[in-house]
Every structure is written in C-alpha cells, then in structure tokens.
Amino acid sequence: MDLKLLSGGAANGLVDKLRDTFRDQTGHEIRGEFGAVGGMKDRIMAGEAIDLAILTRSVIDALVAAGKLDAASVTDLGEVATGVAVKKGAPRPEIGTPDALSAAFAAADGVFCPDTVKATAGIHVASVLDRLGIREKVRLREFPNGQTAMAQMAQESSANPLGCTQVTEIMNTAGVELVGLLPDPFGLGTTYTAAIASDATAPDDARTLIALLADPAAAELRRSVGFT
Numbered sequence: 001m002d003l004k005l006l007s008g009g010a011a012n013g014l015v016d017k018l019r020d021t022f023r024d025q026t027g028h029e030i031r032g033e034f035g036a037v038g039g040m041k042d043r044i045m046a047g048e049a050i051d052l053a054i055l056t057r058s059v060i061d062a063l064v065a066a067g068k069l070d071a072a073s074v075t076d077l078g079e080v081a082t083g084v085a086v087k088k089g090a091p092r093p094e095i096g097t098p099d100a101l102s103a104a105f106a107a108a109d110g111v112f113c114p115d116t117v118k119a120t121a122g123i124h125v126a127s128v129l130d131r132l133g134i135r136e137k138v139r140l141r142e143f144p145n146g147q148t149a150m151a152q153m154a155q156e157s158s159a160n161p162l163g164c165t166q167v168t169e170i171m172n173t174a175g176v177e178l179v180g181l182l183p184d185p186f187g188l189g190t191t192y193t194a195a196i197a198s199d200a201t202a203p204d205d206a207r208t209l210i211a212l213l214a215d216p217a218a219a220e221l222r223r224s225v226g227f228t
Contacts, residue, residue: 003205005032006040007054008120009145009165010080011192011213013172013225015054018212025212026205035145038118044068044197051200052209056120057191064195073196073207075214078227082121082188084179085112085163085170087154092179093162101183102132108162110139112153114146114169121146121165124188128164131186145169150176166190168226189228 003022007015012034019030033040041059044050045066053060053069057076063069084095084104093104105111111129114122122142129135143149146165153163154175163176170178181187194213196206212218 001202001205002029002031003052003202003209004050005030005052005054005209006043006048006050007032007034008037008040008056008192009034009114009147010120010168010190011054011077012147013168014077014213014222014227016172017221017225018209018218021212022209026208028202028205030209034147036115036119036122039115039144049199049201050197051202052194052196052206054192054194054213057193060193060195068198069195070198070200073210074193075195075210076191076193077213078222079189079191080166080168080227081181082124082165082190083167083170083181085150085153085165085176086179087156087161088175088177090160090177092177095180096183098132098183098186101128101186102134104162105129105132106134106137107160108138109158109160110141110156110162112141112143112149112156112161112163114149114165115142115144116140119145120190121169121188125164128182128186147173166226171226192227
C-alpha cells in the first residue's frame with residue numbers, strides 16, 4: 001500500500017530526494033501532494049484520508065488538537081526561509097535593505113508568488129508589500145503554491161519578473177535562481193513539521209519516512225535543498 005502524504009510545497013524537494021530510499025526500505029511509493037499549507041489543512045480537517053502530513057508547526061499543532069494527527073509522532077524537520085528569485089541568468093537586483101527590496105519589487109514586470117490567502121509564503125509576501133506601502137504598485141502573479149509560481153516564472157517572457165517564496169521551492173525549480181533572503185525586518189523562517197494521521201492506514205511506512213526525513217545523518221541533504 002502506497003503512503004498518502006499531504007504537504008506544504010516547501011518540503012517537496014526534500015521528499016523527492018528520499019523517494020528511492022523509502023521505496024528500497026518499504027517496497028512502497030509515496031503518493032504525495034504538495035501545495036499551500038492552508039489548503040492542506042482544510043482538506044485534512046474535512047476528513048480526507050491520509051497517512052502523513054508535513055506542514056508548518058502551528059498548523060500541525062492545530063490538527064493534533066483537532067484529533068486529526070497523532071501527537072506522539074510530531075517531528076520537526078527544520079526551518080525554511082523566504083527568499084527572492086530571478087530567472088536563471090537574469091541580473092540580480094539589490095534586495096539587502098527595505099528600500100532596495102521595495103525598488104526591486106516595484107521595478108519588476110510581475111512578482112510571482114504563492115496564494116496570498118492560504119500559502120505561508122504568499123501570506124507573508126502580501127504582508128511585506130503592505131508594510132512597504134507598495135502593494136498597489138506591484139503586479140502580483142499568484143499561483144496555488146510556490147513551486148508552481150517559480151515554474152511559471154521560469155517560462156515568463158517578460159524582461160524582468162521577480163519571484164518570492166520559500167527558499168526550498170526556489171531551489172527545487174529548474175530555470176530560476178535564488179537572489180537572497182528577505183532582509184530584516186521582513187525575513188521569515190518557518191518550521192516545517194511531520195506528523196502521522198490518527199487514522200493512518202500505513203502508520204509504519206509513515207514512521208519510516210519521518211525517520212528518513214529527520215535522520216541526523218541527513219542533515220547535509222536537508223541543507224542542500226534549503227532547510228536550516
């Protein structure tokens with residue numbers, strides 16, 4: 001029986017790196033869906049059958065409180081920062097100060113980001129633009145999750161698109177490059193956490209995947225895909 005996983009997009013690259021090892025150890029595949037954390041929470045709250053969730057720590061805690069996830073299985077995987085991206089080979093704007101970040105966003109043909117209502121990074125992007133006072137000046141290009149946003153930006157034909165999402169989603173998408181992290185005071189580090197569903201049909205496989213994801217020996221692998 002394959003493992004059913006619902007996850008925030010930030011963990012997509014890490015899970016993909018471990019698919020072969022998981023298959024070798026269990027004989028099963030990971031049937032994972034990756035997207036906006038808020039949307040995944042809604043699906044689990046509505047009763048969708050899953051084995052494992054990888055979401056932000058606050059959402060995992062809420063789902064545990066609601067009886068949807070097993071408290072004893074909760075395991076932090078690491079923190080993911082929010083960053084700025086350009087198309088591969090494009091000039092990299094200065095983003096190291098609030099003024100520079102504001103100028104870069106305002107000059108972009110479009111700012112590609114995840115859903116500003118349900119995605120962790122998208123909600124933050126909207127907040128940053130509001131705090132900078134430039135939201136009305138920016139052409140936001142919203143997509144269901146950050147990796148979809150980055151994939152679309154990679155295909156964009158305009159001269160100066162800019163992306164903003166979780167660093168892991170930038171690093172896991174061909175055709176885009178990380179410029180850097182959002183500068184203080186706009187930086188965002190988000191802890192992603194795994195937990196097994198209370199009614200999981202493959203709890204042993206779920207425990208196996210959590211062990212692989214959180215293994216101290218895999219620390220360098222986690223860093224290589226953008227976790228800290």
